[in-house]
Amino acid sequence: MFSMVAPQRRVLYPAWRLTRRAFHRAPTVFAVGKDVFSWRPPSDLTLRQDAEVVRKTAYFDEVKKDLRDKNAFRHAIGSFLARDNVRRAGHVEFIYAALKRVQAFGVHKDLETYKDIMNIFPKGRFVAHNMWQVEFMHYPRHQECGLDVLCEMEKHGVVPDFEMYHIVLNIFGERSIVMRKLKRMNYWFPKFRNANPYPIPFFLPNDPTEKARLALERMCPDVRKEVTVFQTEDISEALDKTWIASLMCPDQRKLISEHVSDKPLYVDGEYSVHLREEFLKYFILRDEPQELLDAGPTPAPEPYYELDCRPDWDLFFKVENPKEYAPLPTLHEQEDGNILAICITGTSSQDSLRSWLSCLARTNPRIAQVPIHFRIRSIQMDTEIITEEQAARENEASGFISTKKYDDVLIH
Amino acid sequence: MLPWRLATATASGVVGRRTGLAGRRTSWSPLQRAPARWAQTFYEPDERGGYRSFIEYENWYDRFRLSQIKARYRWYLRGFRTLGQELRKYARLDPMEYLRHGDVRMVHDLRNAAEHDSWIVTADSDYDQGRSWGEFSITQHQTGVFSGILNQEPVKDGHTKAAGYVNLRAPFVLRSFDRIDLHDWQGYTHMVVKLRGDGRTYLLNLNVPGTFDVTWADTYNYPLYTRGGPYWQIERIPFSKFFFGHKGRIQDIQGALDLQSVRNIGITLADGVDGPFRLEIEYIAVEYDENYTEEFAYEMYGVVDKYH
Numbered sequence: 161m162f163s164m165v166a167p168q169r170r171v172l173y174p175a176w177r178l179t180r181r182a183f184h185r186a187p188t189v190f191a192v193g194k195d196v197f198s199w200r201p202p203s204d205l206t207l208r209q210d211a212e213v214v215r216k217t218a219y220f221d222e223v224k225k226d227l228r229d230k231n232a233f234r235h236a237i238g239s240f241l242a243r244d245n246v247r248r249a250g251h252v253e254f255i256y257a258a259l260k261r262v263q264a265f266g267v268h269k270d271l272e273t274y275k276d277i278m279n280i281f282p283k284g285r286f287v288a289h290n291m292w293q294v295e296f297m298h299y300p301r302h303q304e305c306g307l308d309v310l311c312e313m314e315k316h317g318v319v320p321d322f323e324m325y326h327i328v329l330n331i332f333g334e335r336s337i338v339m340r341k342l343k344r345m346n347y348w349f350p351k352f353r354n355a356n357p358y359p360i361p362f363f364l365p366n367d368p369t370e371k372a373r374l375a376l377e378r379m380c381p382d383v384r385k386e387v388t389v390f391q392t393e394d395i396s397e398a399l400d401k402t403w404i405a406s407l408m409c410p411d412q413r414k415l416i417s418e419h420v421s422d423k424p425l426y427v428d429g430e431y432s433v434h435l436r437e438e439f440l441k442y443f444i445l446r447d448e449p450q451e452l453l454d455a456g457p458t459p460a461p462e463p464y465y466e467l468d469c470r471p472d473w474d475l476f477f478k479v480e481n482p483k484e485y486a487p488l489p490t491l492h493e494q495e496d497g498n499i500l501a502i503c504i505t506g507t508s509s510q511d512s513l514r515s516w517l518s519c520l521a522r523t524n525p526r527i528a529q530v531p532i533h534f535r536i537r538s539i540q541m542d543t544e545i546i547t548e549e550q551a552a553r554e555n556e557a558s559g560f561i562s563t564k565k566y567d568d569v570l571i572h
Numbered sequence: 573m574l575p576w577r578l579a580t581a582t583a584s585g586v587v588g589r590r591t592g593l594a595g596r597r598t599s600w601s602p603l604q605r606a607p608a609r610w611a612q613t614f615y616e617p618d619e620r621g622g623y624r625s626f627i628e629y630e631n632w633y634d635r636f637r638l639s640q641i642k643a644r645y646r647w648y649l650r651g652f653r654t655l656g657q658e659l660r661k662y663a664r665l666d667p668m669e670y671l672r673h674g675d676v677r678m679v680h681d682l683r684n685a686a687e688h689d690s691w692i693v694t695a696d697s698d699y700d701q702g703r704s705w706g707e708f709s710i711t712q713h714q715t716g717v718f719s720g721i722l723n724q725e726p727v728k729d730g731h732t733k734a735a736g737y738v739n740l741r742a743p744f745v746l747r748s749f750d751r752i753d754l755h756d757w758q759g760y761t762h763m764v765v766k767l768r769g770d771g772r773t774y775l776l777n778l779n780v781p782g783t784f785d786v787t788w789a790d791t792y793n794y795p796l797y798t799r800g801g802p803y804w805q806i807e808r809i810p811f812s813k814f815f816f817g818h819k820g821r822i823q824d825i826q827g828a829l830d831l832q833s834v835r836n837i838g839i840t841l842a843d844g845v846d847g848p849f850r851l852e853i854e855y856i857a858v859e860y861d862e863n864y865t866e867e868f869a870y871e872m873y874g875v876v877d878k879y880h
Contacts (some may be wrong), residue, residue: 315844335879343880348822351870356773358799378771379801432848433800434771439847444802491803496713499802539848540721 287333372405402506655748690743702735769798
């Protein structure tokens with residue numbers, strides 16, 4: 161743990177830069193070498209408290225993994241309180257231990273559990289009774305612990321209610337930073353609770369096909385969207401026995417049926433889509449018309465001011481006539497290609513995509529007649545640290561900058 | 573006062589610069605983070621809050637390289653040329669711009685090649701505070717892609733409690749000699765972003781730094797909701813809905829955004845979900861809607877008890 165910290169580095173500044181600085185800001189900035197962050201060993205008190213938190217997590221860790229749920233969590237809290245319900249010694253450490261384990265027990269979105277955690281604090285003891293106690297933060301360690309409970313709620317989008325207010329009122333009183341935080345949460349969170357124009361349910365369904373259906377319905381702006389769930393067990397040549405959620409709209413059916421048969425269609429992917437904490441991968445059946453490819457990148461429109469200033473001589477000399485009629489493109493004809501269908505499969509494998517195409521071909525016979533190219537590349541998920549030489553090689557290979565390119569960037 | 577430190581940041585603009593993951597840096601020295609105690613006090617060492625830009629770690633004698641002297645020469649040349657253009661523009665005395673319903677002005681239009689430079693990505697791993705990384709690159713369809721991986725695992729240094737952000741910063745509006753100008757959106761009512769996201773919620777930041785150090789980190793924020801999927805979406809966010817924050821914290825005393833004092837636009841991802849992200853942007857614009865009359869969407873009445 162200690163060896164991960166880099167040694168302190170000194171910075172060399174040119175002399176004229178330091179003098180210029182002196183006119184602009186406080187002289188403390190000179191002390192760059194002294195003022196940088198330096199790692200200090202934690203104090204004995206901190207170490208003892210950390211060890212105590214680790215010891216207190218045993219209340220939760222002794223529960224077997226398949227029995228970890230809300231009841232087991234409440235039971236662990238109950239067994240801590242049963243040990244010493246009067247003094248509740250070490251309750252701050254126990255609360256930190258509980259916060260560490262809320263996600264493991266799957267109760268991180270449950271308001272009742274946070275009330276149980278907050279209720280561990282003894283009532284009345286930490287209430288400030290005069291302005292000096294308020295000003296100098298009565299029982300700071302306990303108030304910070306209470307703040308951390310509220311922060312954990314904030315992290316998981318749980319809004320405190322009126323009962324929570326009374327719990328905090330009894331523990332820390334009206335004049336405490338915990339109460340300030342709680343009141344701010346109750347003021348701001350409801351404003352943004354339903355602000356998302358593309359809403360997702362707070363509790364996602366457990367069924368993966370239902371999740372896929374939610375994601376697909378959310379990503380398509382067409383009101384006539386239809387999501388179908390296929391099972392590949394029906395298909396004889398399928399190797400992967402899995403499910404496929406497929407989205408297709410009537411306009412897309414029409415686009416497929418009008419497709420010229422010698423041009424290929426593409427299956428593109430994989431792309432990522434998020435439903436709250438869920439991460440799904442989807443694939444697109446796409447058509448890239450030749451005229452779109454020939455046209456190259458979308459031309460930038462002319463600035464409004466230029467357009468406004470230019471005289472339109474056609475308008476000046478004759479009556480305004482519509483020059484040309486063109487049908488409006490459908491929603492699925494995007495600037496970089498036509499989107500013909502979207503799918504999420506259980507395995508995201510190429511075999512499941514082939515099964516998807518054969519399912520689509522039942523209702524869209526044109527798909528069986530045209531060549532289909534697979535352009536699949538996986539999303540990079542690795543976050544491991546690579547060495548400097550590897551990075552330099554990788555950067556050169558992928559065309560990213562190296563320091564040599566910085567040569568002509570002006571150093572101020 | 574010339575904010576020269578910020579001007580240096582714009583000079584480093586390179587499209588597709590990868591940030592994050594200590595190993596991905598090549599040979600410049602690691603960035604430096606602010607001391608932990610600066611976060612607990614009112615002391616502001618500089619506009620960046622003590623976080624150093626890597627360009628400050630160049631050796632002093634590098635300025636005398638031939639390439640640097642050439643670059644300095646080109647910088648002055650460009651400066652005088654743009655100064656001439658500015659003076660000509662002032663002398664021309666253009667009539668005042670009037671707005672009609674539905675007028676849209678592009679702020680950052682990535683379909684212009686001139687807009688491709690100077691987008692800067694920062695992540696917590698730049699300062700050894702986490703392991704997230706991100707990059708900004710231009711696609712063949714002339715759109716910008718902000719992508720990377722968010723990782724919330726904090727570094728085990730005994731101080732860092734939480735990690736997990738990646739930030740994209742749009743280029744500054746520059747006058748001659750790299751002086752930073754403010755956006756002037758007076759009269760416009762909406763911010764318009766054409767984007768293609770991945771279902772995550774991003775945060776749109778409008779920086780409005782003031783003169784004094786306590787106002788250097790002032791920001792107006794509003795979440796940028798994306799629907800995910802391959803379809804483009806056009807997000808219209810009223811300026812009245814932007815709320816006032818400082819260093820990522822919503823402030824108690826709120827007020828409407830001053831549309832003449834926005835210096836910079838940024839997009840942050842810190843939604844608390846580990847994993848890859850991808851946000852494609854085609855343009856950021858402002859729009860005038862004459863039917864929209866709301867000035868500020870949040871309560872503005874005073875409170876009796878100042879403690880809460």
